[in-house]
Amino acid sequence: MNTAPFIDNLIRDRRSKRGFLDRPVPIETVKDILSTASHAPSSSNTQPWRCYVVTGESRDRVTRAAVAEFRANHATLVPEYPFFPQPLHDPYAARFNTFRGQLGDAQGVHRSDKTGRLRDVERQFLFFDAPVGIIFTMDRRLEWASFLCYGCFLQNVMLAARGRGLDTCPQQIWSLQHHVLRAELGIPQDEMVIAGMSLGWANNGMPENRMALQKTPVEQFASFTH
Secondary structure (H helix, E strand, O other), X not given: OOOHHHHHHHHHHOOEOOOEOOOOOOHHHHHHHHHHHOOOOOHHHOOOOEEEEEOHHHHHHHHHHHHXXXXXXXXXXXXXXXXXXXXXXXXXXXXXXXXXXXXXXXXOOOOOOHHHHHHHHHHHOOHHHOOEEEEEEEEOOOOOOHHHHHHHHHHHHHHHHHHOOOEEXXXXXXXXXXXXXXXXXXXXXXXXXXXXXXXXXXXOOOHHHOOOOOOOOHHHHOOOOO
16 A cells, blocks of 8 residues: 555645634544654654643643733743854745745734734744643753754654644744743753644634745755765
């Protein structure tokens, strides 16, 4: 049986969704997704991932605290690790700016509209209204190479969700909220907050959930020798 077309379509069909329906996801489904994702490769099977799943009142409590923190201190929040070099250089800066402009257009927020941009960033700390939020952490004593393993795990989570008709949005930005997350979820200091993820049934009526992103052709990022 040739499963390549199914797997290829699953990978291509995965999109980061920024708006979700008010429709619950059974916790057993979330457990199945994480259990499947745990088969990701990791260096010498070290499996560096740790997950905190929030739903219902715990999700609401976390989002309320995170939104309050963002409103009060958005200019001074610092992530657990750097997201981009400063300044970000080309071709990455060009891709970043193209995406941000495309997203802003879809959301109806011009890049010069600082208030509107802050409002849309704030939505990230609501898990974009998804019924399930996941916070991912890693033992901070591990080295940067474990991020490679973590990336494999996160991709597995997203693909396992998509295979069940669900959608996700991986969110590095939750690393800005590590103080809030420690207080609300009891995350110990020796765990680094890597990212969060929204998980649920996407609201595909929203323009930002219908964006078609330009992907770099293989000839531009791969070399072939024989």
